[in-house]
Amino acid sequence: MIDVSVDLGFLKLHNPVIAASGTFGYGLEFSQALDLNRLGGFVVKGLYFSPRQGNPPPRLAETSCGLINSIGLPGIGVKQFSHEILPKLTGLQTAVIINICGENREEYASVADYLDKHEEISAYELNISCPNVKKGGICPAQNPEDTYETVKLVKNSCSTPVITKLSPNVTDISEIALSAQEGGSDALSLVNTFLAMDIDAVTRKPKLGNIMGGLSGPAIKPIALRMVYQAVRAVKIPVIGMGGIQTGRDAVEYLIAGARAVQVGTANFISPDATLQIIDEINAFCEDNHIKKVEDLIRTLDIDS
Amino acid sequence: MLSMLKNHTGKITRKEIWGDDYFLLSLEAPDISRESQPGQFVMVRTSTDPYPLLRRPFSIHGRNGSHIDIFFQKTGIGTSLLSQKQKGDPLEILGPLGNGFLLEDGTESKKVSLIGGGRGIAPLYFLAQELNKNQSKVRIFYGGRSSKDIPLLSKFKKENIETLCSTEDGSTGFQGLVTELFEQEMNSEPPSLICACGPDGMLKKVSQISEKNHIPAELSLESIMGCGFGACWGCVKKIKKENIKQWQKICEEGPVFWAHEIVWDE
Known part of the structure; x- marks a missing residue:
């Protein structure tokens, strides 16, 4: 029997696989496809304080081994969420992580404050890295000071552990990772999507209604993996890695790079039970390679020999 | 499950x-x-x-x-x-x-016109089969750019489904758009329900005909989809229900919507 549990310090997961925000609804939608309790955890769709409509279509463009989206964080708002959804997430034997969003720092803090002290919430994921809500794909995670101030204000507004989700659209990921740590973040998750676009050569129109969007899927995996490797070396807090994970072996690569857990996003669209397949594949990998504990894989990249 | x-x-x-x-x-x-x-x-x-x-x-x-x-x-x-x-x-x-065409109430023994544009014909064959089972009188209007875009014509004829066709280049049947053919023919045998599938431009025109002639219409929308089961929010259309307009997921709330619910110009 392989021990697949991982410890983030503030949170123990019974396996390292977490379903990523924006690809897993509010969790309940997937309860038809899989037993949510088998997951290490899941992150619900981003929540602003008020309900939001999202961006005009087309919202999706498929590219080579990737998907560009400009969804724009539509959602029900924090009040409806806490009345209608949160009660249904109680009693789950898995980590329930709430992805919180804001037009400004104060909105992030008010969402964090509103949902604070709910036992069923394991952690917040602070979404300061969505490329689809401000003009030009700008987000707080592109600026060290903005990152620091946002994390600090949210930390002062709640007692729930905070995971800060970083953007890959930066020159130096280590600098931003350090800013989030200095602001008091309990962990980091990275990366969010890469700012991208696609054009129809015949009509000369952008393929997305919002012109630019965020690229995800296997196309981004090598770059995301590199950024996770860099972030792990910059900070002391745990890092959750994501970007293009489709298989157990992909997940293991992130663990070796130093991630203590992983998130699976786009793969959920292709197979609703992709997360479970990945957990099974991690188990099989450990068995084949005589690894007794998944934690023994973490940060074991061999660069000396 | x-x-x-x-x-x-x-x-x-x-x-x-x-x-x-x-x-x-x-x-x-x-x-x-x-x-x-x-x-x-x-x-x-x-x-x-x-x-x-x-x-x-x-x-x-x-x-x-x-x-x-x-x-x-x-x-x-x-x-x-x-x-x-x-x-x-x-x-x-x-x-x-997704949610298909509403067959349960009111389609029995009714006159139903099915309008299909190009590959939009695909779901209408299944619909025609089911409507035939409940004694509805079905007429199919099938249009494409040219005769090679209406390949199923022979299949419908072979199965004795009344089918009228149009091509934009006039290579087979009526020359023009399938919606023009429908408008020309509908008065001879006014349907009590329209079901349509095809490109947005065609469906928008069907909506206008439906409104003008007070004939309810069910329209099946096409879209690029990320997942097909409501998780990605990628395939939305502006839908008006009880005077509230919002983006709704085509995969989950549709793909079939009532014509009067669809907001085309926004």
């Missing part, structure tokens, strides 16, 4: 090539066949490699015992790969998904 979010592996049991670039695949999928309604769709993996990445949505074209048929046009990388599959090949399928 509902079967719709379970991955089914269905073997291709029949392949038909219609004209230059239209294909019909019959898939063995007993659970999907049993539950499916006209207007519903399936998400098919065209490759098990990461390219193309996403499944492709196909409306259910027909049902035959434990089999379902899909009918598609080769337009891109996904449909091109699918067109190369052979009898005996397995396909990964999710479904049936």
Whole structure:
């Protein structure tokens, strides 16, 4: 029997696989496809304080081994969420992580404050890295000071552990990772999507209604993996890695790079039970390679020999 | 667990090539066949490699015992790969998904006009089969750019489904748009319900005809889809219900909507 549990310090997961925000609804939608309790955890769709409509279509463009989206964080708002959804997430034997969003720092803090002290919430994921809500794909995670101030204000507004989700659209990921740590973040998750676009050569129109969007899927995996490797070396807090994970072996690569857990996003669209397949594949990998504990894989990249 | 979010592996049991670039695949999928309604769709993996990445949505074209048929046009990388599959090949399928045409109340013994544009004809064959079962009088209006875009004409004629066709170049049938043909013909035998599937421009025109003539219309919308089951929020259309306009997911709330609910100009 392989021990697949991982410890983030503030949170123990019974396996390292977490379903990523924006690809897993509010969790309940997937309860038809899989037993949510088998997951290490899941992150619900981003929540602003008020309900939001999202961006005009087309919202999706498929590219080579990737998907560009400009969804724009539509959602029900924090009040409806806490009345209608949160009660249904109680009693789950898995980590329930709430992805919180804001037009400004104060909105992030008010969402964090509103949902604070709910036992069923394991952690917040602070979404300061969505490329689809401000003009030009700008987000707080592109600026060290903005990152620091946002994390600090949210930390002062709640007692729930905070995971800060970083953007890959930066020159130096280590600098931003350090800013989030200095602001008091309990962990980091990275990366969010890469700012991208696609054009129809015949009509000369952008393929997305919002012109630019965020690229995800296997196309981004090598770059995301590199950024996770860099972030792990910059900070002391745990890092959750994501970007293009489709298989157990992909997940293991992130663990070796130093991630203590992983998130699976786009793969959920292709197979609703992709997360479970990945957990099974991690188990099989450990068995084949005589690894007794998944934690023994973490940060074991061999660069000396 | 509902079967719709379970991955089914269905073997291709029949392949038909219609004209230059239209294909019909019959898939063995007993659970999907049993539950499916006209207007519903399936998400098919065209490759098990990461390219193309996403499944492709196909409306259910027909049902035959434990089999379902899909009918598609080769337009891109996904449909091109699918067109190369052979009898005996397995396909990964999710479904049936979405909400189909409403058959339960009010369609019995009614006159129903089905309007299909190009590959939008696909779900209307299944619908015609089911409407025939409840004694409705069905007329199909089938249009395309030229005769090669209306390959199923012979299939409908062979099965004695009354079919009127149009081509924009006049190579077969009425010369012009299928909506123009419908407007010309509808007065001879006014339908009590219209069901349509095709490009947005055609469906918008059907909405206008429906409103002007006070004939309810059910429209099946096409969209690029990320997942097909409501998780990605990628396939939205502006829908008006009780005077509130909002983006709704075509895969989950549709793909069939009442014409008067769809907001076209925004």
